[in-house]
Amino acid sequence: MRDVAIIGTGCTKFGELWDRSLRDIFVEAGVSAIVDAGIQGEEIDGLYMGNMSGGRFVEQEHVGSLIADYSGLASELHVPATRVEAACASGGLALRQGILAVASGYADIIVAAGGEKMTDVDLDTATDALAAAADREWEGIMGATFPGLYAMIARLHMHKYGTTSEQMAAVSVKNHHNGTMNPIAQFKNEITIDTVLRSNMVADPLHMFDCSPISDGAAAVVLAPADVAKKYTDTPIYVKATTQASSPISLHDRADITTLDASVVAGQRAYKMAGLTPDDIDLVEVHDCFTIAEICAIEDLGFFKKGDGGRASEDGETAIGSRIPVNTSGGLKACGHPVGATGIKQAVEITKQLRGTAGKSQVDGAGIGMAHNVGGSGGTAVVHIFSRDR
Amino acid sequence: MTVARFWRKIPHRYNLIGTHCTTCGEYYFPPRQMCPTCRRDGKIESYQFEGKGEVITYAVIHTAAKGYANQVPYNLAIIKLDEGPSLTGQVICEPGELEIGTRVRPVFRKLGEESEKGMIYYGTKFVPE
Numbered sequence: 159m160r161d162v163a164i165i166g167t168g169c170t171k172f173g174e175l176w177d178r179s180l181r182d183i184f185v186e187a188g189v190s191a192i193v194d195a196g197i198q199g200e201e202i203d204g205l206y207m208g209n210m211s212g213g214r215f216v217e218q219e220h221v222g223s224l225i226a227d228y229s230g231l232a233s234e235l236h237v238p239a240t241r242v243e244a245a246c247a248s249g250g251l252a253l254r255q256g257i258l259a260v261a262s263g264y265a266d267i268i269v270a271a272g273g274e275k276m277t278d279v280d281l282d283t284a285t286d287a288l289a290a291a292a293d294r295e296w297e298g299i300m301g302a303t304f305p306g307l308y309a310m311i312a313r314l315h316m317h318k319y320g321t322t323s324e325q326m327a328a329v330s331v332k333n334h335h336n337g338t339m340n341p342i343a344q345f346k347n348e349i350t351i352d353t354v355l356r357s358n359m360v361a362d363p364l365h366m367f368d369c370s371p372i373s374d375g376a377a378a379v380v381l382a383p384a385d386v387a388k389k390y391t392d393t394p395i396y397v398k399a400t401t402q403a404s405s406p407i408s409l410h411d412r413a414d415i416t417t418l419d420a421s422v423v424a425g426q427r428a429y430k431m432a433g434l435t436p437d438d439i440d441l442v443e444v445h446d447c448f449t450i451a452e453i454c455a456i457e458d459l460g461f462f463k464k465g466d467g468g469r470a471s472e473d474g475e476t477a478i479g480s481r482i483p484v485n486t487s488g489g490l491k492a493c494g495h496p497v498g499a500t501g502i503k504q505a506v507e508i509t510k511q512l513r514g515t516a517g518k519s520q521v522d523g524a525g526i527g528m529a530h531n532v533g534g535s536g537g538t539a540v541v542h543i544f545s546r547d548r
Numbered sequence: 549m550t551v552a553r554f555w556r557k558i559p560h561r562y563n564l565i566g567t568h569c570t571t572c573g574e575y576y577f578p579p580r581q582m583c584p585t586c587r588r589d590g591k592i593e594s595y596q597f598e599g600k601g602e603v604i605t606y607a608v609i610h611t612a613a614k615g616y617a618n619q620v621p622y623n624l625a626i627i628k629l630d631e632g633p634s635l636t637g638q639v640i641c642e643p644g645e646l647e648i649g650t651r652v653r654p655v656f657r658k659l660g661e662e663s664e665k666g667m668i669y670y671g672t673k674f675v676p677e
Contacts, residue, residue: 296578300636301638309608313607361609362610410604
C-alpha cells in the first residue's frame with residue numbers, strides 16, 4: 159500500500175443555490191480542486207462521488223456518468239466515475255474509496271467529490287428522502303424522522319448524564335460563530351443560547367436551531383501518491399488514516415442509544431492506523447447533524463469521557479483556541495449540510511487548516527486534523543486523519 | 549409506497565411476530581433471519597411477542613414524517629420488550645404521562661396514510677400500562 163496525499167481542494171458556497179443545478183455545483187467544486195492541484199484532465203484516473211439521493215432530491219440517478227460528462231472527462235477521456243452512497247456519510251466514503259484506489263496502486267490521480275442539491279424539493283419530500291437513511295420498515299413507518307431519532311438520543315443523554323438544553327445550544331452557538339469566519343458557510347450570523355431555546359421545537363428536546371439545515375453544495379479533493387505529491391504542490395496534506403465501521407441501521411438495535419458505536423470503532427481503528435491518540439489531534443470536524451450528535455461525537459472519538467461532552471461544549475473546551483477546536487468550518491449546523499458533500503467538505507476544511515490558510519478561523523500550529531462523517535443515526539461512520547507532515 | 553411493500557410484512561407488522569434463535573436464546577424484533585451472534589450456526593424460529601415493555605427513550609415529534617402531519621404532536625419512543633429486543637413505536641398518551649421507564653402495552657392502530665384518499669398503514673402502537 160502506498161501513502162496518499164491531498165494535493166488540491168475545491169468547494170462551492172453552501173446554501174440555497176437556486177440558480178444552480180446538481181451538475182453545475184459538482185463541476186464547479188471539481189474544477190476548483192483540479193485548478194488548485196495544477197493537474198490536467200488527462201492525468202485523472204478516476205472519479206468517486208458521494209451523493210446520497212440524487213433520485214429523490216433532483217430525480218437524477220447515474221450521477222457518476224453525468225458529472226464525468228459535464229466535467230469534460232467522458233466523451234474523449236472516458237474517465238471512470240463511481241457514485242458512492244452511505245446516506246450522510248456518502249462524501250466521507252467517496253473520499254475513502256478514492257484513497258484506497260490510490261493506495262492500492264490501481265490509480266494515481268483521483269478526484270473524490272461530494273454533492274447534494276436538496277432545496278429543489280419541498281420540505282416534506284426532503285424530510286422523507288433523509289428518513290430513507292433510517293430503517294424505513296421499522297423506524298420510518300412508525301413516524302420516525304431524523305430529528306426524532308436524534309431527539310431520542312438527546313433525551314437519554316440528558317437522563318443519564320445530566321446534559322441540558324443549554325449545553326446542546328452552546329454547540330450551535332459555537333458553530334454559528336465559526337461559520338461567520340467561513341466564506342462558504344450557509345449561515346454567517348452569530349446566535350445566542352436564547353436564539354436556540356426560543357426556536358420552534360422540531361422534535362422535543364431538539365429545537366430548530368439544534369438541527370443542521372437543508373442545503374445545496376459540493377466539494378472536491380484531488381488525491382495523489384504521497385511520493386509524487388510535492389511535484390504538484392508545496393503543501394500536500396498526508397492521509398494518516400482512513401477507516402470505516404458499520405453498526406445496526408436502527409437506533410433501537412444499538413447496545414447503547416447514547417453511543418454511536420460505529421464512531422467509537424472507526425475512531426479507534428483510525429488512531430491505531432495512524433499510531434496516534436486523541437491528544438495528538440489538533441482539530442476535528444465532527445458530524446454535527448444535530449447538536450447532540452456533536453456532543454456524542456467528541457465523546458465517542460475519545461476527546462472527552464462519555465457524558466462529559468455537554469459540559470465541555472458549554473465550558474468552551476471545543477472552541478477555536480481551546481485544547482480541541484471542533485468544527486472550525488461551522489460544522490453541519492452553520493456551514494450547511496448538503497448530505498453527499500459534507501464528508502468531502504470536512505476534508506477541505508482540515509486541509510485548509512493544516513496548510514495554514516484558514517484565515518480568521520486558523521488554529522495556531524495545526525499539524526494533525528481529523529474528520530468524522532456519520533451515515534444515518536450511526537449505521538455508518540467514516541473517520542480520516544490528516545497530517546501536514548508525512 | 550406501494551401496497552405490496554407493506555402487505556408482504558403483514559404477519560410481522562400486525563402481530564408483533566419476531567424471531568428467536570434457539571442456538572443462543574436471543575429474541576429479535578424486528579424479525580431477523582440471520583442471528584448476529586450465531587450467524588449461520590443460528591437456528592431461527594418465529595416468535596410471538598406479548599408486546600409489553602418499558603420506554604427506554606422518547607421524543608415528541610412536532611415536525612412530522614410524511615403522512616403523519618395530522619397526528620402532531622406525537623410521541624416516538626424506543627421500547628424494550630420484556631423478552632429483550634427493542635423497537636421503535638409511538639406511545640399514545642397525554643404529554644406528561646410519558647417518561648423514561650414508563651411501562652407500555654401494545655395496541656392495534658392506524659399508523660399513517662399516504663394522503664386523504666391514499667393507502668392507510670396499520671400496525672402496532674403502544675399505550676401506558
